[in-house]
Amino acid sequence: MNTCDWLQSRLEPLLIQTDSKLSQRISVMHVHSSSTDKQAMAGPRPVVLSGPSGAGKSTLMKRLLKDYEGVFGFSVSHTTRKPRPGEEEGKGLNMLPMLLGATLLPVADVFSSKDVVMSTAISEGRKVTCPPDYHYTTREAMQEGIDNGDFIENAEFSGNLYGTSKSAIEDVRAQNLICILDVDIQGVRNIKKTDLDPIYISIQPPSMEILETRLRDRQTETEESLQKRLEAARQDMELSKEPGVFDVVIINDDLDKAYEELTAILIDEIKKVQEVKS
Numbered sequence: 036m037n038t039c040d041w042l043q044s045r046l047e048p049l050l051i052q053t054d055s056k057l058s059q060r061i062s063v064m065h066v067h068s069s070s071t072d073k074q075a076m077a078g079p080r081p082v083v084l085s086g087p088s089g090a091g092k093s094t095l096m097k098r099l100l101k102d103y104e105g106v107f108g109f110s111v112s113h114t115t116r117k118p119r120p121g122e123e124e125g126k127g128l129n130m131l132p133m134l135l136g137a138t139l140l141p142v143a144d145v146f147s148s149k150d151v152v153m154s155t156a157i158s159e160g161r162k163v164t165c166p167p168d169y170h171y172t173t174r175e176a177m178q179e180g181i182d183n184g185d186f187i188e189n190a191e192f193s194g195n196l197y198g199t200s201k202s203a204i205e206d207v208r209a210q211n212l213i214c215i216l217d218v219d220i221q222g223v224r225n226i227k228k229t230d231l232d233p234i235y236i237s238i239q240p241p242s243m244e245i246l247e248t249r250l251r252d253r254q255t256e257t258e259e260s261l262q263k264r265l266e267a268a269r270q271d272m273e274l275s276k277e278p279g280v281f282d283v284v285i286i287n288d289d290l291d292k293a294y295e296e297l298t299a300i301l302i303d304e305i306k307k308v309q310e311v312k313s
């Protein structure tokens with residue numbers, strides 16, 4: 036049994052318990068990349084998906100990944116956390132400790148929509164590409180990268196730094212994959228300072244009332260975390276109206292319609308990927 040199969044067999048029972056809890060992201064990141072700017076610019080443009088928690092980003096992403104297999108990719112994150120036994124760069128094991136940690140850690144702060152997508156694919160019995168490892172680094176190197184503006188987002192969790200580097204995003208592009216970035220509004224602002232040139236998409240709920248209902252129905256939140264998310268959502272909804280921030284704002288009222296709008300925006304980039312593959 037190879038690493039990927041082993042990982043899937045170990046995760047399946049766990050995912051049933053953890054999938055409903057998976058939610059926001061700490062992105063983990065990569066400072067130094069082997070890709071050159073030239074390679075990076077040759078591939079499809081990345082996509083930024085932003086919007087309040089509960090707006091439907093993961094739901095839409097899951098559909099995209101299912102309908103367009105091998106077209107989208109996620110950046111490899113960077114961390115100052117020490118690799119655990121069996122975790123080495125390139126072995127694809129980093130999801131296991133993350134998922135095992137789900138029962139112990141405040142998952143809302145640890146998991147990303149990417150993880151929801153991955154775990155759903157596995158729990159549905161679909162073949163998935165093993166998630167990439169973290170790029171393990173030292174605090175000094177990572178801090179230097181953050182200070183140099185090499186990261187589009189970073190966070191500290193349990194004494195370790197995690198982040199998403201610009202070069203990790205360029206690496207995905209260089210592999211002829213559309214890099215999906217699920218970031219908050221601060222992440223959007225940081226990306227705007229770079230030359231990553233993504234398509235900026237905001238996913239918004241039809242109203243605060245509907246958002247609250249969806250978050251309650253999702254049964255992933257405590258009353259406290261729900262209130263925090265709603266407050267953040269109010270601010271996000273205001274900011275998304277600022278002209279020039281997003282290329283498009285999709286109101287996710289009817290899921291099919293929202294998905295249709297999303298694919299319409301992405302179809303040129305999707306075709307680019309498919310043409311190169313064929």
Ligand SMILES: Nc1ncnc2c1ncn2[C@@H]1O[C@H](COP(=O)(O)OP(=O)(O)OP(=O)(O)O)[C@@H](O)[C@H]1O
Nearest residue numbers: 058088089090091092093094249253287288289290
């Ligand atoms: N158009 C829709 N109509 C009804 N329910 C929806 C719609 N879109 C999403 N939902 C439901 O709303 C809930 C929140 O959606 P989802 O988890 O995709 O949000 P999210 O933006 O990814 O949130 P987070 O940032 O917290 O991960 C889910 O239970 C999902 O099934």
